[in-house]
Amino acid sequence: MESPGPAGPAAEVIRLATASHLTIATAESLTAGMVSAALGSVPGASAVLQGGAVTYQNQIKVDVLGVDPAGIAATGAVDAVVARQMAEGARRVFDADLGVSTTGAAGPEPHAGKAVGTVFVAVASPGGTRVKEYLFDGDRESVRRHACSAALDLLRTVLRDRDAGNKSQD
Structure with a gap:
């Protein structure tokens, strides 16, 4: 796993976003x-x-990010739709180009029927929202670190894809 610090994917996310003049906002649950x-x-x-x-x-999540309360009641917070709505809410609340969210069950107990290590990460952009599901092994802190790295990796992927798309249009 890459370090989420300045020498790792976070630095590339900042570099790519800066080069593309894009802003980022976060909405985090398990990664806090x-x-x-x-x-x-x-x-x-x-x-x-x-x-x-x-x-x-x-x-x-409901009051600040606008997540649908009926959805949370039906599925719990550890859900792809909730992750999507959190990322989209972050974009809206912070007037950002990209919103990234994390939600999951870090443990030590399952959360609303979802196994420990189940994590959803979403990145919302003007082109749409990508959501990925993960199942990480390890203790609570390990799951949280993996979730942070996954969020940075998905952000980096969205920014790289956007950059590649811009270059192919030149």
């Missing part, structure tokens, strides 16, 4: 600000990092 902290640890992050919301409680 780790993604935002990793991005903020990179020199120059202030050019692109708009802000972030730690929405650990479901009611905060």
